[in-house]
Amino acid sequence: MRAALHAEWTKLRTVRGWVVALAVAAVAVVGLGLLAGGQGSCGRNGPQSECVLPVGPGGQEVTDSFTFVHRSLTGDGSITVRLNGLTGVLPRKPGPGGPADSTGPQVAEGDPGDGEPGLAPWAKGGLIVKDGTRPGSTYAAIMLTGAHGVRMQHDYVHDRAGPPVPATTARWLRLTRAGQTITGQESPDGTAWTTVGTVRLPGLPATAQVGAFATSPQYTWVAGGGRGVGGVTGGPSQATATFDSLGLQGTAPDPAWMRTLVGGGAPGQPEEVGAGFRVAGSGDIAPAVAGISGIGTTISQTLIGTFAGLILVVVVATMTMTAEYRRGMIRTTVAAVPRRGRVLLAKAVVLGGTAFGLGVPAAAVVIFVGQRMLRDRGVYVHPASTATEVRLVVGTGLLLAGAAVLALALGTVLRRGFTAVVAGIVVVVLPYLLAMSVLPAEPAQWLLRVTPAAAFALQQSAVSHPQVDHFPIPVNGYFPLSPWAGLAVLAGWTALTLGLAVLSLRRRDV
Amino acid sequence: MNETSIVVSGLRKRFGPTLALDGMSFTVGPGQVTGFAGPNGAGKSTTMRIVLGLDAPDEGSALVGGRPYRSLPCPLRVVGSLLDAGALQPGRTARNHLLWLAHSQGLTAARVDQVLEQAGLTGVARRRAGGFSLGMRQRLGIAAAMLGDPPVLMLDEPFNGMDPEGIVWIRGFLRALAAEGRAVLLSTHLMSELQDTADHVVLVGRGRVLADRTMPELLARHGSLERAYLELTRDAVEFRAAGSPEASR
Numbered sequence: 227m228r229a230a231l232h233a234e235w236t237k238l239r240t241v242r243g244w245v246v247a248l249a250v251a252a253v254a255v256v257g258l259g260l261l262a263g264g265q266g267s268c269g270r271n272g273p274q275s276e277c278v279l280p281v282g283p284g285g286q287e288v289t290d291s292f293t294f295v296h297r298s299l300t301g302d303g304s305i306t307v308r309l310n311g312l313t314g315v316l317p318r319k320p321g322p323g324g325p326a327d328s329t330g331p332q333v334a335e336g337d338p339g340d341g342e343p344g345l346a347p348w349a350k351g352g353l354i355v356k357d358g359t360r361p362g363s364t365y366a367a368i369m370l371t372g373a374h375g376v377r378m379q380h381d382y383v384h385d386r387a388g389p390p391v392p393a394t395t396a397r398w399l400r401l402t403r404a405g406q407t408i409t410g411q412e413s414p415d416g417t418a419w420t421t422v423g424t425v426r427l428p429g430l431p432a433t434a435q436v437g438a439f440a441t442s443p444q445y446t447w448v449a450g451g452g453r454g455v456g457g458v459t460g461g462p463s464q465a466t467a468t469f470d471s472l473g474l475q476g477t478a479p480d481p482a483w484m485r486t487l488v489g490g491g492a493p494g495q496p497e498e499v500g501a502g503f504r505v506a507g508s509g510d511i512a513p514a515v516a517g518i519s520g521i522g523t524t525i526s527q528t529l530i531g532t533f534a535g536l537i538l539v540v541v542v543a544t545m546t547m548t549a550e551y552r553r554g555m556i557r558t559t560v561a562a563v564p565r566r567g568r569v570l571l572a573k574a575v576v577l578g579g580t581a582f583g584l585g586v587p588a589a590a591v592v593i594f595v596g597q598r599m600l601r602d603r604g605v606y607v608h609p610a611s612t613a614t615e616v617r618l619v620v621g622t623g624l625l626l627a628g629a630a631v632l633a634l635a636l637g638t639v640l641r642r643g644f645t646a647v648v649a650g651i652v653v654v655v656l657p658y659l660l661a662m663s664v665l666p667a668e669p670a671q672w673l674l675r676v677t678p679a680a681a682f683a684l685q686q687s688a689v690s691h692p693q694v695d696h697f698p699i700p701v702n703g704y705f706p707l708s709p710w711a712g713l714a715v716l717a718g719w720t721a722l723t724l725g726l727a728v729l730s731l732r733r734r735d736v
Numbered sequence: 737m738n739e740t741s742i743v744v745s746g747l748r749k750r751f752g753p754t755l756a757l758d759g760m761s762f763t764v765g766p767g768q769v770t771g772f773a774g775p776n777g778a779g780k781s782t783t784m785r786i787v788l789g790l791d792a793p794d795e796g797s798a799l800v801g802g803r804p805y806r807s808l809p810c811p812l813r814v815v816g817s818l819l820d821a822g823a824l825q826p827g828r829t830a831r832n833h834l835l836w837l838a839h840s841q842g843l844t845a846a847r848v849d850q851v852l853e854q855a856g857l858t859g860v861a862r863r864r865a866g867g868f869s870l871g872m873r874q875r876l877g878i879a880a881a882m883l884g885d886p887p888v889l890m891l892d893e894p895f896n897g898m899d900p901e902g903i904v905w906i907r908g909f910l911r912a913l914a915a916e917g918r919a920v921l922l923s924t925h926l927m928s929e930l931q932d933t934a935d936h937v938v939l940v941g942r943g944r945v946l947a948d949r950t951m952p953e954l955l956a957r958h959g960s961l962e963r964a965y966l967e968l969t970r971d972a973v974e975f976r977a978a979g980s981p982e983a984s985r
Contacts, residue, residue: 233840240832554823562840564806735791
C-alpha cells in the first residue's frame with residue numbers, strides 16, 4: 227500500500243497543469259474571500275460610530291433594548307401586574323401580495339401606524355428584574371409574547387415556556403426575588419398562580435431595578451416565495467403592552483416610577499403608573515444574531531470563495547482518473563498495482579489528503595485576514611469562539627477532501643472526463659450555488675439536506691437560538707443540517723460512490 | 737514450474753459475438769526470445785492482456801513464474817511489459833513517468849536513471865513525453881519494462897516507429913536479455929525482424945495456436961519465416977486483399 231500511495235503522489239505532483247490548478251484553487255478560496263463582504267459604517271463616522279454590542283453575563287454578545295418602567299427594589303420582594311394583551315406594528319408589507327407565506331404572526335387589533343398592524347412572534351411584554359438599566363446586565367423576566375405564549379427568560383440565552391395563551395388575552399404576571407433566586411409566576415385571574423420557572427441570578431446586586439417592559443424584534447417578510455435575499459425585506463417592529471394593577475412589595479428606595487429606554491442612551495423620565503398604563507417598545511432582549519434579522523455578518527462570510535476552489539479540486543480529482551482511461555494509461559497503472567481496489571484507495575488518500583492540505587491553510591488565512599479586512603471596511607463581524615474557527619478551518623479542508631474523493635469515484639464509474647466533471651460539479655457545487663442565489667427557502671434547504679453540498683454546513687458560524695427569529699435559511703447563513711450531519715451526508719455519498727467505483731474497476735477489463 | 741516463464745493454458749475469451757480466444761495454450765521458456773505472430777484479430781493482444789491481469793479470461797489460466805499475475809506483490813519485478821507506447825500522460829516528463837512506476841514497485845530514482853541510460857533516453861529525460869516521436873515512446877516503454885529488472889519480458893510491436901538504428905538496438909538488446917536467461921515474448925508483424933531475433937515462434941490464428949516450433953525447424957521446413965507464416969496462417973486470415981500472395985496461389 228505504501229508503494230501505491232507513493233506512486234499516486236508522484237503521479238499527481240508531476241503533471242504541471244494539475245499542480246497549477248490546485249494552487250489556483252487555494253488562491254481562489256483566499257482571494258474571493260478577501261474581495262467579498264462589502265462596506266459597513268462601523269467606526270467610519272468618528273469615534274462614536276464603532277459597533278460595540280453589549281456583552282451578556284455568559285460572555286456572548288447580546289441585543290438589549292426595550293422600554294422599561296421601573297423602580298429600585300432592595301433585598302427580597304415581589305412585583306405583580308395584570309397585562310391586558312399586546313398590540314403592535316410591523317414594518318410595511320413588500321408589494322401587494324402581502325405576507326402570504328410568512329410564518330404568520332398573530333395580527334392583533336389596534337395601533338395602526340407607519341406599517342401594518344400586527345405582532346412579531348417574539349414581541350414581548352411583561353415584568354423584569356434587572357441589574358440597573360445598563361445593556362447586557364443580568365436579568366430575569368416573565369412575559370407574554372406575540373406567538374409563543376407566556377415565557378420565563380433570563381440572561382439572554384435561557385428560555386422556558388409557560389402556557390401557550392394568545393397575545394390578546396389578559397394575564398396576571400408576578401416576579402418574586404428571594405436572595406439570588408427569582409421565581410416567575412402567571413395566573414389567569416390573579417388568584418390561582420402557576421410557577422413558570424425559578425432561576426438563579428448570581429450577579430444580581432442587593433438593589434435591582436424591577437418593573438414592566440415591552441419590546442419587539444426586527445421583523446422579516448418573505449415575499450414571492452422568498453427567492454434568495456431579494457425576496458426578503460424587514461425592519462423594526464413595535465409592541466405595546468397595556469398594564470394595570472401594578473403592585474410592588476418590598477423596600478423601594480426611589481420615590482417614583484421611571485420610564486427608561488434601555489439601550490437608547492437617553493436618561494429616564496418620571497412615569498405615572500395609573501390604571502391602563504401603556505408601555506411601547508422596540509428592540510429585543512436576546513442573543514445577538516447576524517444576517518437579515520440582526521446586524522453585521524459572520525466569519526463564514528470570508529469562506530465565500532470555497533465553491534470556486536471546490537470546482538477546481540473536482541476537475542483535477544476527476545481528471546487524475548479519466549485521463550488514465552483516455553490515454554490507456556490505466557493499463558500501465560493496473561499492471562503495476564494489480565490490486566485495483568488498492569489503486570483507487572491510494573488515489574483517494576492522495577487526492578483527499580492534498581485537498582485537505584490546501585483547504586486548511588487557505589481557510590485559516592482567509593478567516594484570519596478576512597475578518598480583519600471586513601472590520602477595517604466598517605462591517606460588523608460577529609466574533610466566533612476558537613472552537614468554531616477551528617471547525618470552519620478543518621471543515622473547509624474536509625469539504626474539499628470529500629469532494630475530491632467523490633469526484634475521483636465519479637471519474638472511475640463514468641470514465642469520461644467531461645461527463646464526470648459535470649456530474650461532480652452538479653452534485654457538489656451547483657446545489658450550494660442555487661440555494662445561495664435563486665432558489666426559494668424550502669427547495670434550497672431540501673437540496674442542502676440530501677446532496678453532497680450538505681457538507682457546506684461545516685462552514686456555518688451563525689448560531690441559532692429558539693427564542694430568536696433569526697430567519698434560518700441558507701442565504702442568511704443557516705444550513706438545514708448541523709455541521710457534522712452535513713459532513714456525514716457528503717461522506718455517505720462519497721463512500722457509496724467509491725464502493726461502486728471499486729466494484730466497477732474490479733469487474734471490468736481495462 | 738520454472739520461475740522465468742509464461743504458461744498460458746486453455747484460454748477462452750468472448751467479446752460479445754466475437755470469440756477472441758478459443759483454447760489458446762503455449763509456454764514461453766527462459767533463455768530465449770519467443771516470437772508471437774499471427775494475423776490481426778488472432779488474439780495476441782487479448783492473450784497478453786490476460787497474462788497481465790488486465791482482462792479476465794472466461795476459461796483457462798495464465799501463469800507467470802507459476803503464479804497468476806494479480807497475485808504478484810511487485811509484478812514489475814517479475815514481468816516487464818510494453819503493450820501500448822502511447823499510454824502516457826503527455827504532460828509528464830519521461831523521467832517522471834518512470835519515477836511513479838518505480839515508486840509503485842518500491843524502487844528508487846537511481847534505478848530510473850539506469851533504465852533511461854539503457855534505453856538511450858538520458859538526454860531527453862526531462863522533456864514532456866507528449867512531445868516524443870513514436871520511436872522515442874517505444875524506447876520509453878522498453879525502459880519502463882526494464883525498471884524492475886524482471887526475468888520475464890513481454891513486448892507488443894516494439895519495432896513500430898523505430899528508425900533503423902533503433903531496430904538494430906532492440907534486436908541486440910532482446911538477444912542480450914535472452915542470453916542472460918530471461919524469457920522474452922516478442923509480438924510483431926515484421927517477419928524478417930522476428931526471423932533475426934527469435935529462437936522460437938508461436939504462430940496463432942482465430943484465437944488458438946497454429947504452430948509452436950523452433951526457428952530452425954520452421955526455416956528448414958518453409959525456407960523463410962515469412963513463407964512459414966503465410967502457409968501456416970492461410971486458413972486463419974480474416975481479411976485478405978485480392979492479388980495478395982495467398983489469394984493468387
